[in-house]
Amino acid sequence: MKNQILTFLLLFVATAAIAQADSDDKTRLRGSWGIVEMAKDEDLAMSLDPQKQQKIIDDAWVQDSVMMLEMGMNKAMLTKNMEEQSELLSKVTFVFDKKGKVTVSPNDGVSADVFSPYTLNEAKKELTIEEENGDKLVYNYLITDNELILKRESDMLIFKRKSTINKH
Secondary structure, X not given: OHHHHHHHHHHHHHHHHHHHHHHHHHHHHOEEEEEEEEEEOOEEEEEOOHHHHHHHHHHHXXXXXXXXXXXXXXXXXXXXXXXXXXXXXXXXXXXXXXOOEXXXXXXXXXXXXXXXXXXXXXXXXXXXXXXXXXXXXXXXXXXXXXXXXXXXXXXXXXXXXXXXXXXX
């Protein structure tokens, strides 16, 4: 009888721990998130960190300056363009609610918000967002209280919880 009680208690504790772990990602995901970095093929493509953004600009100029000059673009124009893109990026908000909907708000005064259902498969660490056209975007994710990293194929998005973006 003692062994049965002990086994039951161990199963109960293990089940409670698993349930708690499962709810942690769902709980952490809820709220407002802002994109702070984007990467393609492991190379940083956009960052709200001024030093990282300057390195992206410098690298792009080294790699593509001849082509850009032929198109009539100098480094100052490239820098301005990248700063404008970063400004737009900094306004975008993803809000995940507890009912399984994500609202993507451009906050640009022009574009409309997009509402999409999402599902979280915590066992596989996958977040699936269904687009308006029915396509499903499946991301592998890592999440902490203040950071969310989404990876899909060669793309990576790094988010910070909106309340913490300006604190770094």
